[in-house]
Amino acid sequence: MKKALITGITGQDGALLAAFLLEKSYEVHGIVRRASLPNTARIAALLGHPSLHLHYADVIDAAAMITLIQTIQPQEIYNLAAQSDVLLSFTMPAYTLDTNASGTLTLLEATRILPKNSCRFYQASTSEIFGNHEAPQTEQTPFQPVSPYGISKLCAYWLVVNYRQAHGLFAANGILFNHESPLRGERFVSRKITRAVAAFAHGGTTPLKLGNLDARRDWGHSQDYIRGMWGILQHSTPDDYILATGTMHSVRTFAELAFGHIGCKLQWQGSGLQEKGLDAKTGQVMIEVDPAFFRPVELHSLCGDASKARKILGWEPTINFEGLVADMVKNDIENYKSAAYV
Ligand code: NAP
Ligand code: GDD
Numbered sequence: 001m002k003k004a005l006i007t008g009i010t011g012q013d014g015a016l017l018a019a020f021l022l023e024k025s026y027e028v029h030g031i032v033r034r035a036s037l038p039n040t041a042r043i044a045a046l047l048g049h050p051s052l053h054l055h056y057a058d059v060i061d062a063a064a065m066i067t068l069i070q071t072i073q074p075q076e077i078y079n080l081a082a083q084s085d086v087l088l089s090f091t092m093p094a095y096t097l098d099t100n101a102s103g104t105l106t107l108l109e110a111t112r113i114l115p116k117n118s119c120r121f122y123q124a125s126t127s128e129i130f131g132n133h134e135a136p137q138t139e140q141t142p143f144q145p146v147s148p149y150g151i152s153k154l155c156a157y158w159l160v161v162n163y164r165q166a167h168g169l170f171a172a173n174g175i176l177f178n179h180e181s182p183l184r185g186e187r188f189v190s191r192k193i194t195r196a197v198a199a200f201a202h203g204g205t206t207p208l209k210l211g212n213l214d215a216r217r218d219w220g221h222s223q224d225y226i227r228g229m230w231g232i233l234q235h236s237t238p239d240d241y242i243l244a245t246g247t248m249h250s251v252r253t254f255a256e257l258a259f260g261h262i263g264c265k266l267q268w269q270g271s272g273l274q275e276k277g278l279d280a281k282t283g284q285v286m287i288e289v290d291p292a293f294f295r296p297v298e299l300h301s302l303c304g305d306a307s308k309a310r311k312i313l314g315w316e317p318t319i320n321f322e323g324l325v326a327d328m329v330k331n332d333i334e335n336y337k338s339a340a341y342v
Contacts, residue, residue: 001025001026001027001051002025002026002027002075002076003026003027003028003029003072003073003074003075003076004021004026004027004028004029004074004075004076004077004078005029005030005031005068005069005072005074005076005077005078006018006021006028006029006030006031006078006080007030007031007059007077007078007079007080007081007103007107008031008078008079008080008081008082008124009028009030009031009032009043009054009080010030010032010033010039010040010041010042010043011042011080011081011084011185012042012180012181012183012184012185012222013080013124013179013222013225013226013229014030014042014043014078014080014081015042015043015046015183016181016183016222016223016226017078017080017226017229017230018030018043018046018052019045019046020226020227020230021230022046022049022051022052024230025051026051026076027051027053028051028052028053029053029054029055029072029074030043030052030053030054030055031054031055031056031057031058031059031065031068031081032054032055032056032057033056033057033058034056034058040054042183055068059079059081059099059103059104059106059107060098060099060102060103060106062106062109062110065106065107065110066106066109066110066113069107069110069111069114070110070113070114073114073115073118073119074119075118075119075120076119076120076121076122076233077107077111077119077120077121077122078122078124078229078233079103079104079107079121079122079123079124080124081099081103082099082100082103082124082153083095083096083099083100083149083152084149084185085149085185085187085188086128086147086149086150086295086299087187087293087295088187089147089148089149089152090147090148090295090296092148093148096148096149096152097148097151097152097155099152100149100152100153100155100156101152101153101155101156101159104123104155104156104159104160105156105159107121108121108159108160108163108169108171111163111169111171112163112167112169116168117168117170119170120170120171120172120233120238121160121163121169121170121171121172122172122174122229122232122233123156123157123160123171123172123173123174124174124176124229125153125156125157125160125173125174125175125176125240126149126150126153126175126176127175127176127177127178127218127242127244127302127304128145128146128147128149128150128153128299129143129145129150129153129154129157129175130142130143130144130145130302131143131144131145131146131150131299132144132146132299132300132301135248135301135302135303136246136303136304136305137242137302137303137304137305138242138304138305138307138308139175139240139241139242139308143157146297146298146299147295147297147299150299157173157175157240160172160173160240161173161240164238169238170233170238171238172232172233172238172239172240172241173240173241174225174228174229174232174240174241174243175240175241175242175243175304176225176228176229176242176243176244177217177218177219177220177242177243177244177245177302177303177304178190178217178218178219178220178302179219179220179221179222179224179225179243180219180220180221180222180324180328181221181222181223181324181327181328182327182328182331182332182335183222184222184328189210189211189251189254190219190254190324190325190328191328191332192208192210193208193210193251193254193255193258194258194325194328194329194331194332195332196208196286197258197259197261197262197329197332197333198329198332198333198336199336200259200262200264200286201262201333201336202333202336205284207276207285207286207287207288208255208286208287208288209287209288209289209290209292209293210251210255210287210288210289210290210293211289211290211291211292211293211294211295212251212293212294212295212298213250213251213252213255213275213289214250214251214252214300215250215251215298215299215300215301216248216249216250216251216300216301216302216303217248217249217251217302218244218245218246218247218248218302218303218304219245219249219254219321219324220243220244220245220317220319220324221317221318221319221323221324221327223319224243224316224317224318224319225243225317227315228241228243228309228313228315229243231309231313231314231315232309232313235312235313239312241306241308241309241312241313241315242304242305242306242308242309243304243306243309243315243317244303244304244305244306244317245304245306245317245320245321246303246304246305246306247303247320247321248301248302248303249321252268254325255277255287257321257322257325258325258328258329259277259279259286261325261326261329261330261333262329262333264279264280264281264286265279265280265281266278266279266280266286266287267279267280272289273289273291274289275289276288276289
């Protein structure tokens with residue numbers, strides 16, 4: 001039985017990856033941070049599985065991580081732990097770098113001192129490292145990160161490349177473009193929109209407050225990207241791959257599609273901070289612009305070219321933008337709880 005260690009198992013991708021690996025008969029180990037309230041909601045359905053083992057740790061705690069990895073001796077490590085909120089990284093830059101950059105270094109060191117060639121290392125890299133370089137982005141596109149988050153992830157990217165070159169580690173970066181699911185964190189724009197749609201469907205009247213409506217992202221479904229992460233570690237040689245859909249949509253389009261699921265056609269009125277999205281039928285205000293959600297530096301357009309992963313790994317996304325939005329809206333409407341959306 002193969003053993004895998006997932007950092008970030010309580011997050012969106014970690015929870016889906018844990019289910020995926022358990023399905024493949026792996027023994028799955030995950031690290032959980034100490035919190036004052038339970039933080040295992042996303043893996044609730046997996047708790048009690050005989051092949052799932054959770055350990056308290058934090059990637060910032062080098063001694064704990066090295067001890068844990070020496071004890072488990074995993075064959076695969078998926079480093080998904082991160083302070084992954086781009087806007088927050090501007091207010092918590094040091095914490096973001098500690099977790100995302102130094103945390104990755106700790107894990108690479110812990111992997112390096114395992115018996116030679118015994119463990120493969122996957123790093124959750126990101127399209128944020130490209131910054132505002134012209135789309136579509138490929139593995140050859142120069143890196144120009146525009147946030148502390150992007151900078152921390154670029155540092156981690158290069159550490160992975162360096163450990164591969166200097167120490168012969170099987171270490172690989174998955175450069176993933178935005179991917180969402182019903183488990184997406186509630187501060188990310190996709191989930192914020194689909195939760196607001198659910199609130200309106202259940203009789204809510206509070207307008208959804210959004211930032212930049214014209215930012216464009218390459219949104220895929222997390223389920224497809226989990227399969228890609230695993231595929232990257234199964235290949236005979238370690239390398240860095242983009243996973244993306246190759247199509248790009250604006251936040252505005254995401255909102256129009258999501259609100260369409262409850263029979264609301266959005267009509268935009270005004271401009272700048274005064275712009276509003278109204279229900280074309282009733283005139284009710286559904287969306288307002290709030291500068292609190294603007295970023296000090298915005299990343300305007302991301303669109304990935306995943307030709308390399310397609311050619312070498314045979315990876316293809318199977319769920320398109322429309323399918324993703326439908327899945328998220330349906331899930332939020334079905335599981336609606338009247339918590340305010342942020
Ligand atoms: P997420 O939902 O925010 O999950 C992050 C995970 O990291 C959570 O389990 C969190 O634990 C854990 N974590 C945070 N700080 C930690 C620390 N100091 N020590 C240990 N664990 C810590 O993120 P995601 O969307 O699943 O993304 C997974 C990874 O892929 C992240 O590294 C992210 O930066 C990267 N990525 C994501 C996307 C995307 O579109 N989703 C795209 C490219 C790259 P708690 O539950 O306790 O907070
Ligand atoms: N979060 C948020 N909230 N974003 C908003 C809002 C809002 O109210 N209004 C507009 N946006 C815009 C942001 O300015 C950004 O341009 C875009 O929506 C997407 O924002 P997020 O959903 O927060 O995701 P992200 O692209 O910044 O970061 C995500 O994807 C990266 C990969 O490209 C995260 O998952 C990162 O961890 C990941 O690396």
